Amino acid sequence: MKHLNEEQIVLHYYGDADDDAAVARHMSECAACRAEFERVGSLLQQIEPIEVPEPVASFEEKTWLNLRDRLPEKRSWLGNWLPSPKQWAVAGSMVALLVAAFVAGRFWPRASTVAPAPPVIANANPQQVVLVAVGNHLERSEMLLVEIMNSDGKAPLDFSNEQERARDLLDANHLYRVSAQREGDPKIARLLDQLGRVLAEVANGPEKMTPGDLKEIRGRIESEGLLFKVRVVGSDVNSRVRGREQSAAANATQRL
Amino acid sequence: MEVSDAAVVAQVLAGDKEAFRLLVDRHSRSIFHVTFRMTGNQQDAEELVQETFLRAYKALGRFELRSNFSTWLYRIAVNRTLDFLSVKKMKSKDTYQIVDEPDPEEGRQIQLPSEGPGPERMVLSSEMKSKVAQSMALLTPVERIAFTMRHMEGRSIEEIGETLKLNTSAAKNSVFRAVKKLRQQLDVYASTAR
Numbered sequence: 225m226k227h228l229n230e231e232q233i234v235l236h237y238y239g240d241a242d243d244d245a246a247v248a249r250h251m252s253e254c255a256a257c258r259a260e261f262e263r264v265g266s267l268l269q270q271i272e273p274i275e276v277p278e279p280v281a282s283f284e285e286k287t288w289l290n291l292r293d294r295l296p297e298k299r300s301w302l303g304n305w306l307p308s309p310k311q312w313a314v315a316g317s318m319v320a321l322l323v324a325a326f327v328a329g330r331f332w333p334r335a336s337t338v339a340p341a342p343p344v345i346a347n348a349n350p351q352q353v354v355l356v357a358v359g360n361h362l363e364r365s366e367m368l369l370v371e372i373m374n375s376d377g378k379a380p381l382d383f384s385n386e387q388e389r390a391r392d393l394l395d396a397n398h399l400y401r402v403s404a405q406r407e408g409d410p411k412i413a414r415l416l417d418q419l420g421r422v423l424a425e426v427a428n429g430p431e432k433m434t435p436g437d438l439k440e441i442r443g444r445i446e447s448e449g450l451l452f453k454v455r456v457v458g459s460d461v462n463s464r465v466r467g468r469e470q471s472a473a474a475n476a477t478q479r480l
Numbered sequence: 481m482e483v484s485d486a487a488v489v490a491q492v493l494a495g496d497k498e499a500f501r502l503l504v505d506r507h508s509r510s511i512f513h514v515t516f517r518m519t520g521n522q523q524d525a526e527e528l529v530q531e532t533f534l535r536a537y538k539a540l541g542r543f544e545l546r547s548n549f550s551t552w553l554y555r556i557a558v559n560r561t562l563d564f565l566s567v568k569k570m571k572s573k574d575t576y577q578i579v580d581e582p583d584p585e586e587g588r589q590i591q592l593p594s595e596g597p598g599p600e601r602m603v604l605s606s607e608m609k610s611k612v613a614q615s616m617a618l619l620t621p622v623e624r625i626a627f628t629m630r631h632m633e634g635r636s637i638e639e640i641g642e643t644l645k646l647n648t649s650a651a652k653n654s655v656f657r658a659v660k661k662l663r664q665q666l667d668v669y670a671s672t673a674r
Contacts, residue, residue: 272612
C-alpha cells in the first residue's frame with residue numbers, strides 16, 4: 225500500500241487536501257499514516273494563536289492624529305468633474321451670477337422696477353455673492369451648534385434630523401472652504417476647516433446619540449471655541465455684506 | 481442607524497478628509513490584531529496599522545462601494561505586512577521579539593531542549609509559545625502569513641490565495657511548507673509536552 229505523503233497529511237488536518245475523502249479512507253486502513261496524522265495534529269494543536277496585547281484605550285485617537293497630517297487632500301467628485309482652476313472659476317462665476325440675481329431680487333427697491341436689472345447682475349462682485357452665501361451658511365451652522373449645545377443630554381437622543389442638516393452643511397462647507405482658500409481669506413477658511421470637522425463628526429455619528437456621544441461632541445465644540453468663532457466671523461461677514469450692499473445701492477441710485 | 485463604511489468612503493471621496501477618521505476608529509484595533517499576529521512586535525504592528533490606513537486612503541478611489549471595507553482593508557494590511565517582513569528579512573538582522581535567553585553566538589538558530597533543563601522544570605506551554613515564536617521567525621514572509629491566516633485566523637485557502645495573490649495550489653503549498661518547517665523545529669518540544 226502506498227502511504228500518504230506529508231503534504232497530504234498536513235493539508236488533511238485543515239481539510240484542504242485535494243481529495244480529503246480518499247485521504248480519510250486511506251487512513252482508516254493504514255495505521256502508519258494514521259499515527260503520522262496524529263503526530264501532526266498533536267503538534268498543531270499546541271500551536272495556539274499568538275496572544276495580542278490590547279492597545280491603549282486612546283489607540284484609535286493616537287492612530288488618527290499620527291495619520292491625519294500624512295493624508296493628502298482628496299479631490300472631490302466635483303473636483304474631478306471640473307478639474308482645472310479655470311473651469312472652477314467659470315463655475316464660480318455662474319454660481320455667483322445666480323446668487324447675485326437672487327440677492328438683487330431681494331434687495332432691489334420695488335419702486336425702481338423701471339431700472340434695467342442686467343447691469344446690476346453684470347456688475348455684481350462675485351466675492352460679495354460668496355460672502356452672502358458664507359454668512360448664510362454660518363448662520364445655519366450656528367443654529368445647529370446652538371441646538372446641540374442646548375439639547376437635553378440625559379437620555380439617548382434621536383439625532384437623525386441634526387445629522388441630515390449636518391450632512392447638507394458639510395457639502396456646502398467644503399465648497400465654501402475651497403472658495404475661501406482660493407480667494408485668500410484664511411480666517412474664514414480656517415474656521416470652515418474647524419467647522420467641517422465637527423459637522424463631519426455629527427453627520428457620521430450615531431443616529432441615537434447617547435449622553436456620552438453628546439458630551440464628546442459638545443466638548444469638541446467648546447474646546448475649539450467653535451460657536452464663539454462662528455458667531456464672530458458670521459457677524460463680521462454680515463457686516464461686510466451690508467457695507468457692500470449699501471455701497472452698491474448708493475452707486476445704483478447715483479446711476480439712476 | 482450607523483452610517484455604513486461605504487457611505488463614509490463616499491464622503492471621503494467627495495473631499496471630506498476628516499470623515500476618514502471614522503474608518504480609523506472602526507477598524508484600527510482589528511487591523512492591529514492582524515499585524516501583531518503576523519509580526520509579533522507591538523511597535524511594528526502599530527506602524528503597520530498607520531501604513532495600512534495611509535495606503536487605503538490613497539487607494540480609496542479603487543474601492544468598490546459594494547464590497548466589504550473591512551475585507552479590503554484586511555488585504556491591504558496583510559500585503560503591507562508582507563512587504564514589511566520581506567524587507568526585514570532581506571536585511572537579515574531581525575530577531576523575533578519573543579525570545580527567552582537568546583544566544584548571541586547562535587543568532588537566529590533555535591535551541592533544542594536536549595541540553596536544557598528537564599521537562600519537569602519547565603512550564604511547557606510557555607516554553608512552547610516561546611519556541612513557536614522563534615520558529616515562526618524562520619519562515620519566509622509568505623509562509624508565515626499563510627500559516628497565520630490558516631492556522632491562527634481560520635481563513636480559507638481561497639481567502640489566503642486572494643489576499644496574497646496566489647493560486648490555490650501555491651496557497652496550500654505555502655501553508656504546508658510552513659507546517660513542515662515548524663515540525664522540524666518543534667517536534668521535539670511537542671513530544672516532550674505530550
